[in-house]
Amino acid sequence: MKLHEYTISQLHDLISKREISVPELTRYMLDRIESLDSKLECYITVTEKQAMEQAEKVQKMIDDGTLNSPLAGIPMGIKDNICTRGIPTTCASKMLSNFVPPYDAHVVKKLYDNGAVLLGKLNMDEFAMGSSTESSHFKKTKNPWDTERVPGGSSGGSAAAVAAGEAIYALGSDTGGSIRQPASFCGCVGLKPTYGLVSRFGLVAYASSFDQIGPLTKTVTDCALVLNAIAGHDPMDLTSSRRQHPDYTKALINDVKGMKIGVPREFIDDSVQKDIRDAVLNAVKVFSDLGARCEEISIPIMEYVVPTYYIIALAEASFNLARYDGVKFGYRAANPKDMLDFCMRSRSEGFGTEVKRRILLGTYVLSSGYYDAYYKKALKARTIITREFNKAFEEYDIIIGPVSPTTAYRIGEKINDPVQMYMEDIFTVPVNIAGLPAISIPCGFDSKSLPIGLQIIGKRFDETTIIRAAYTFEQNTDFHKARPSLNE
């Protein structure tokens, strides 16, 4: 097995036993990025110099015995909408192509405290708006399983890098599925935590009431390790929860006996690609065979989740992106006629098509005369959707289903049909609407050998049960062991 195929826990072992040094491991990963990334285009920025300095420093601290974390010395990548002090944070947009934040996001600080080594900043859809990473201003990341195909999005760079071994793990952000969907397309583990579990400070806002940062990893165990490091209250984010979070590695228990699992029939209807439906039904069988009680349930409100999500998310986005006026940071149009021309052209030239579309839609749904018909109604729907999920959780410990109705599609195949792309978020967005935690884990392959993800949704702040179910599934199946060949 090669170093990039190791998990966090395996590498931690090697580092602890002095079988490999952190600088050696980091050098190895940088070389791998060097040789592979021209093909996959996962990274927007590779922080080679900082990574090597960080590696030396971390190794010294390990040697001194002053650092003892499972993440110490493990090389990772961070989605480029999470602020890193002194390192460009572009959101894959021309608008922020020159933006170097003078502060670290809360999660970045926490990872640094744990001795993480940052390899670079990962590609994404511009401002996290998209589900294929095709709206990036800079590059189109390829799916490691088939480089003609998209890695999913918006955390496509993060998922592809983890799947291809260009990072041992990565951070992504999930507003409507942006961690889970690329994780499912690339065959890795991706967790969207409960809204409020992880601080959003330093995450460039897309839709503030949905955004959450989460890990993308090779295994459920690694997921628990990273979650342990990034979860917890941050006084700089008033929406972050004050509750003490448990040690998630304690939930790595291979046992689901007696667990009550709901399978919404709306999640496995004809709109879902057949091999995905089969894989999910197989997962249901795996859980049942292991002693869980699986039952079909119904969540009739499902037909409203996509419009509800897009109305609220884009309303928030239209405000969140108002700060990019060319005055304080970011792209600035040349030779403006006057102040209005300056702001207008900076925005027209700095934002890409999808971002502009979403700003316009968000502005529209909040405009006087349309507010009641769209935004206000969506807020009501949000309450009902949340209530329906909470009601289901009175009966069931987890809800399972597919992550996406399709597997990875060809680059360029859907980019000109935004509505279809929005509709395919149907299984991921209700989780963000209700603020729930959910994970995507590998559960099969389609006829083209593309990975399929299983989504496990839990109660608010009950990541523990999700991790337990996911871990049990992983221990009793081999899907997570498959790796893309990459013609290596």
Added chain:
Amino acid sequence: MIEVKPMEYEAVIGLEVHAELSTKSKIFCSCTTEFGGQPNTHCCPICLGMPGTLPVLNKKAVEYAIKAGLATNCTISLFTKQDRKNYFYPDLPKGYQISQYDLPLCKDGYVEIETENGKKKIRINRIHIEEDAGKLVHSEYGNYSFVDYNRTGVPLIEIVSEPDISSAAEAKAYLEKLKAILQFIGVSDCKMEEGSLRADVNISVRPKGSKQLGERTEMKNLNSFRAVYRAIEAEVARQIEVIKSGGVIHRETRRWDDAKGESYPMRSKEDAQDYRYFPEPDLPPLIIKKELIERLKNELPELPDARKQRYISEYGLPEYDAGVLTSSKELSDFFEEAAKASTNVKAVSNWVMGDMLRILREKNMEIAEIPFPPAYPAKLVALIDKGVINGPTAKKVFEEMFDTGKDPETIVKEQGLEVLNDESVLLEVVERVIQENPNSVADYKKGKKKAIGFLVGQAMKATKGKANPQLINELLIKKLEG
């Protein structure tokens, strides 16, 4: 011939007052709120709205706003929230303002003002918290603008009145009352010249007695109480003129030009901003505990109205005097200290209201700049009451106190200003005056008793005003008639 009575009109006025709260730090970050400073030195990534940053609400700002609500008889909302208000302009770094829309922190209050027709309640619709914007400076030399974000994120309260105000004088009285209240409770320094108190005025007119409201205009750029007064007078007159000549008032925002004494349209209703309010997702709803409201209520100091009543009952001051002395916290506190040091409070109040305010006006000084402590005017009064100095001398001493900051006793001693009471000395003076003014003496003896006044004046002059005039008078009469 039918006699047509000219139509009479009345003004309907409502005020939106913005007051900067005097918290140490800004509303969503720890930057200082201090006025001035080099441009863009009082800011940080949060108040600059940099990507990824989040607001953290300053609890003090909320407490100050609640105090303002309590002091203006408002109901404090136990559940309230903040909202985003769209306003795309480079002086607002996020492109929106965090304000409050449908659930303001305080609502349904009032303040009482004095009018020509007695007391009047001006109802307050709401008080909400929001963040201030920065300042745009347009270059005089080239085609560019500068922006200073120092003021960005300074906490504000917006106090919205009901349209209960009927004249410029009432508007001014309302503003003065609000200012006094906010200063008394220590939540805002209300300096209009530094922009920490700003007022926008909504004005409409209607036929007297009509129940229907006329179309209104909103007046902006009012930088002083005087400007508010003049702008209302001018706008009411303009609207009446328009209506009388058969025109209609259009809903619009107008800008007041204080130098020219007139306003001109800024934007019409059609260009009105669509604020697109929606709940601020970065800030959870605010739950205000009853215990907090109770604590803040207990912390409130004596308010202007209560203090005024006390001056009337405790010091026996006339209502008008008590009103003037409680019109500002600084003045009232100064008077209060002076009164404590005196047994003749009425006299002290006359000095404070009369000569002191006149001198401050003449010298363009603030009360804070007075170079002597409040006890000195009390000492001055005591010197008069004890007969050590007379009234005219006291006026001179008081002026001197403003120049040197010296104790009145010291001034009197140093310059030998004590009243001359020594009869032997005064007798000499009287004799000399009689000798030097035979004509007046003759007049007096012929029965022109008024001539005594001239002689007293001459005696006073001879003693450089220090003589006890009463004593001089007595001695003169004694000499002339004896």
